[in-house]
Amino acid sequence: MSNTKVKLQRVRMAFPNIFTPNTPPAGEGKPSFGASLLIEPGSANEKAVEAAIEAAAKEKWGAKAASILASLRKTDKVCLHDGDNKEQYAGFAGMMYVSARNPSRPTALNKDKTPLTEADGVLYAGCYVNAVITLWAQDNKFGKRVNATLGGVQFCGDGDAFSGAAPASADEFDDLSTDEEDDLTS
Numbered sequence: 305m306s307n308t309k310v311k312l313q314r315v316r317m318a319f320p321n322i323f324t325p326n327t328p329p330a331g332e333g334k335p336s337f338g339a340s341l342l343i344e345p346g347s348a349n350e351k352a353v354e355a356a357i358e359a360a361a362k363e364k365w366g367a368k369a370a371s372i373l374a375s376l377r378k379t380d381k382v383c384l385h386d387g388d389n390k391e392q393y394a395g396f397a398g399m400m401y402v403s404a405r406n407p408s409r410p411t412a413l414n415k416d417k418t419p420l421t422e423a424d425g426v427l428y429a430g431c432y433v434n435a436v437i438t439l440w441a442q443d444n445k446f447g448k449r450v451n452a453t454l455g456g457v458q459f460c461g462d463g464d465a466f467s468g469a470a471p472a473s474a475d476e477f478d479d480l481s482t483d484e485e486d487d488l489t490s
Contacts, residue, residue, distance in 0.1 A: 307440050309436060310352045310353055310438075312343065312352070314433075315432065315434075316395055316430060316433075317339050317429060317430070317432075318395060319429060322409070322410060322427055323412065323422035337405065337410055338403070338405035338406060338410075339454060340402070341437070343400045345399065357384060361373045363441065364443060381449040383403055385403060394430070405451075405453065406453050410454045410456045411436075414459050417458070427457065427459055429467060431463050432462070432463050434460050436457075437453060438455055439452050
């Protein structure tokens with residue numbers, strides 16, 4: 305199995321399941337962690353993903369890689385997708401995106417490389433992250449594909465939250481420690 309790692313720089317994260325796996329409907333696969341990573345068309349990120357897709361295909365299928373890859377692209381069985389196909393979702397129109405999954409929980413880090421937990425509320429749909437993905441070619445009883453495994457994400461900046469997913473900050477609340485009225489029932 306070809307494993308080509310790519311580090312994506314400052315991409316927006318959508319549909320994050322970083323701390324809790326997504327559970328598919330019964331009979332449709334195993335629970336997995338993952339996210340969609342939005343990539344600017346023509347960017348260094350897109351070029352790196354495309355090169356990794358080509359490398360994974362060549363390693364798996366050799367001389368037949370180009371024709372197999374062309375067929376997979378026509379049937380959308382490659383992990384790099386056209387965001388216009390999901391333009392109904394905020395942030396996808398005009399972008400490319402990588403759908404990356406992992407049966408194991410990926411690494412989640414803050415800017416200073418300290419580990420993050422879900423309770424920290426730092427990672428959300430719409431934030432910017434650096435991400436490490438591994439691309440690999442699949443050829444088994446489930447068919448041929450080029451997939452991406454999400455190894456980890458590092459928060460690198462806030463963005464407009466998709467679907468109001470950003471948690472409220474402490475600055476949005478008043479300091480109630482000096483309130484004399486503790487009984488809210490009166």
